[in-house]
Amino acid sequence: MDRCPPGGDAGARALAHVLHTPALPYDRSRGTHKRATVARIVEADCIGCTKCIQACPVDAIIGGAKHMHVVIEPLCTGCDLCLPACPVDCIEMLAV
Ligand code: SF4
Ligand code: SF4
Known part of the structure; x- marks a missing residue:
């Protein structure tokens, strides 16, 4: 859930919310959000x-x-x- 640069931090937060897990910043090693x-x-x-x-x-x-x-x-x-x-x-x- 934290490996989607296109979604960025907001996407990672939204996925964490849906999955009922703690929110993490997206993994910067996977690419850059733009x-x-x-x-x-x-x-x-x-x-x-x-x-x-x-x-x-x-x-x-x-x-x-x-x-x-x-x-x-x-x-x-x-x-x-x-x-x-x-x-x-x-x-x-x-x-x-
Ligand atoms: S000139 Fe550029 S925009 Fe037009 S058809 Fe060729 S590649 Fe496409
Ligand atoms: S940026 Fe150009 S190549 Fe990429 S999806 Fe849009 S129209 Fe197609």
Whole structure:
């Protein structure tokens, strides 16, 4: 229950509450907690190369070849994997 960096200390506390065990800070050796983010494509700059679609592990990006692409925000986990895939740097991460 203390090994989930995405949940952070709040997640560890919530799990401890549900499990009726003492709350512990999450284990920092497992990774770093960061704020929740979501990807957004700057539509005017997108060249429709489809590389972000291939990079996204959860199929959160839609679009056709040579047409503007878009992120389906509820599906995006904020993993950042689409950022290096974009040849024109038109994907940005926004705080949720
Ligand atoms: S941040 Fe991750 S989940 Fe979100 S669109 Fe990019 S690759 Fe997909
Ligand atoms: S990788 Fe960048 S330019 Fe290519 S389709 Fe995705 S957002 Fe558009």
